[in-house]
Amino acid sequence: MSQQLKINGKTVTVDVDPGTPLLWVVRDELKLTGTKFGCGIAACGACTVHVDGAPQRSCQMYVEDVAGAEITTIEGINGPVAEAVQSAWAELDVVQCGYCQSGQIMSAVGLLSGESRPDDEAITAYMQGNACRCATYHRIRAAIHRASDILEA
Missing domain, CATH: 1.10.150.120 ([2Fe-2S]-binding domain)
Structure with missing residues (x-):
């Protein structure tokens, strides 16, 4: 299923299954490997990204839930x-x-x-x-x- 995401100020289209964690889209599909896999249950914080300016654990966020949101990874953090x-x-x-x-x-x-x-x-x-x-x-x-x-x- 095709999803459009806004990551680090750029709109990208990814073709992933519904229910795919944002972490795996960021790392595997977009090759932004600064965001790490740590535990997979949102308990360690290694996968933290910003969604609409707020820190969120990407291992427990599904790609379809962040469509339309502004996602920022460690590679795109600035200011x-x-x-x-x-x-x-x-x-x-x-x-x-x-x-x-x-x-x-x-x-x-x-x-x-x-x-x-x-x-x-x-x-x-x-x-x-x-x-x-x-x-x-x-x-x-x-x-x-x-x-x-x-x-x-």
Whole structure:
């Protein structure tokens, strides 16, 4: 079945079965491999993309449910908040293995897009659906604070 999607500002047509998770469309059909498969049950956050500006788990979203929505992957994230988050991530050397980081960044951008000065409690609450097997949570939290500082400057 043919579906039209708007991904990273471009309209694309994909031919996939109904019920195909958005994750597999993004990775397998569109070859945007920054979005990762982690658990398949929306519990780890590795597959996070933005749908109409809000972080969502793409492994549990069906392609037909996002037709007409604006979908942004890690490859297409941009703007001041995204730039501040990416800069802070690099400055504070957040990444260890890196597998979860695209989902972490997408969630951090979502958080800072809605709350410019989150405290530790707000960061923990917002980011709790993002698992990091390397346990870089303290560096992730510090980078979110740093990105907030960058945005405020």
